[in-house]
Amino acid sequence: MAKVFIDGEAGTTGLQIRDRLAARSDLEVVSIAHEKRKDLEERRRLLNEADIAILCLPDDAARESVSLIENERTRVIDASTAFRTADGWTYGFAEMAAGQDRAIADAKRVSNPGCWPQGVIATVRPLIEAGLLPKTYPVTVNGISGYSGGGRTMIEDYEARADAAPRFMPYGLGFNHKHLPELKRYAGLAGDPLFAPAVGAFAQGMLVCVPLQLGQLESVPSAGQLHEAIVDYYAAINAGFVSVAPYEAIEKSADLDPQKLNGTNEMRLYVFGNDSRAQALLVAVYDNLGKGASGAAVQNLNLMLGVDPATSLAA
Ligand SMILES: NC(=O)C1=CN([C@@H]2O[C@H](COP(=O)(O)OP(=O)(O)OC[C@H]3O[C@@H](n4cnc5c(N)ncnc54)[C@H](OP(=O)(O)O)[C@@H]3O)[C@@H](O)[C@H]2O)C=CC1
Numbered sequence: 603m604a605k606v607f608i609d610g611e612a613g614t615t616g617l618q619i620r621d622r623l624a625a626r627s628d629l630e631v632v633s634i635a636h637e638k639r640k641d642l643e644e645r646r647r648l649l650n651e652a653d654i655a656i657l658c659l660p661d662d663a664a665r666e667s668v669s670l671i672e673n674e675r676t677r678v679i680d681a682s683t684a685f686r687t688a689d690g691w692t693y694g695f696a697e698m699a700a701g702q703d704r705a706i707a708d709a710k711r712v713s714n715p716g717c718w719p720q721g722v723i724a725t726v727r728p729l730i731e732a733g734l735l736p737k738t739y740p741v742t743v744n745g746i747s748g749y750s751g752g753g754r755t756m757i758e759d760y761e762a763r764a765d766a767a768p769r770f771m772p773y774g775l776g777f778n779h780k781h782l783p784e785l786k787r788y789a790g791l792a793g794d795p796l797f798a799p800a801v802g803a804f805a806q807g808m809l810v811c812v813p814l815q816l817g818q819l820e821s822v823p824s825a826g827q828l829h830e831a832i833v834d835y836y837a838a839i840n841a842g843f844v845s846v847a848p849y850e851a852i853e854k855s856a857d858l859d860p861q862k863l864n865g866t867n868e869m870r871l872y873v874f875g876n877d878s879r880a881q882a883l884l885v886a887v888y889d890n891l892g893k894g895a896s897g898a899a900v901q902n903l904n905l906m907l908g909v910d911p912a913t914s915l916a917a
């Protein structure tokens with residue numbers, strides 16, 4: 603039976619992975635004693651005992667864990683930013699492209715995607731591949747994430763301030779967010795997007811928006827064409843947990859609740875548009891702790907173990 607060790611199991615992402623694996627009888631979750639969670643030798647021992655280690659740690663600690671693995675057998679899923687564009691690592695967004703699920707299944711080192719990049723990659727990459735958006739298009743990204751996206755420290759901060767916490771708080775205003783390299787690479791963009799995230803006074807869930815000024819393009823697609831290209835993209839590959847809502851011309855936004863898919867591993871994509879203005883908006887809704895982190899990690903674990911993600915992934 604496969605042994606799985608979650609390094610950082612007491613943190614936000616680690617705890618959620620533990621919960622998702624609690625009912626599984628096809629694998630053994632090996633736990634570290636709480637007081638030893640930062641003990642190097644104990645982590646070394648458990649990392650080398652594991653068939654698959656899931657790292658739910660800050661970047662530096664994740665790098666340290668990888669350096670502690672001294673055998674050829676232990677495979678790794680890393681939830682941090684440390685290896686997302688590193689050589690020898692497979693990007694753990696199974697629905698990103700045809701064959702990505704198989705690449706993850708065969709990989710020794712899998713880097714779980716960042717929560718924000720996934721929504722951008724899921725909407726923009728199909729349009730670039732269809733030739734409807736050039737690689738050079740100056741993509742801007744905005745949206746809102748629940749405060750659990752900031753891990754234990756941000757959760758404690760928001761919960762201590764309760765009603766006094768700001769409802770909507772833009773951040774990353776130096777425009778140098780740690781997600782930019784993976785976002786650019788896997789969305790297929792030539793330049794860095796302008797990424798303006800915000801955090802809200804709710805714990806969990808997110809909504810990622812990419813507004814498009816289609817009138818700037820040499821050949822102006824309709825919003826319906828954008829929608830069709832995204833639908834076709836996911837119809838042609840294993841769409842897994844990504845689905846596309848029917849096209850909504852102008853103004854219908856009732857489903858756009860960042861918390862709507864909480865507790866699931868689903869990602870729902872939307873296209874809105876006004877062709878007379880040559881404007882469109884791409885939106886992705888998902889759980890930052892689900893598809894954005896722990897759900898994706900369990901999906902990748904299942905792929906690596908050869909378990910059908912659709913039948914074994916607890917919500
Ligand atoms: N929260 C989210 O929505 C997402 C997070 N991620 C990424 O996942 C990783 C974990 O994030 P998250 O769960 O939110 O963070 P948390 O801060 O909630 O948890 C991190 C855990 O790691 C432990 N830890 C810190 N340093 C060490 C160390 N040197 N050795 C062993 N354990 C250590 C912490 O212990 P202690 O608290 O005692 O210091 C804590 O239990 C991060 O890299 C984050 O960027 C990825 C996608 C989404």
Ligand SMILES: CC(=O)N[C@@H](CCC(=O)OP(=O)(O)O)C(=O)O
Nearest residue numbers: 683715716717747748751752801
């Ligand atoms: C609200 C908030 O602070 N969110 C975090 C993203 C959390 C996340 O999932 O990013 P990683 O996958 O790279 O850890 C941030 O913007 O840095």
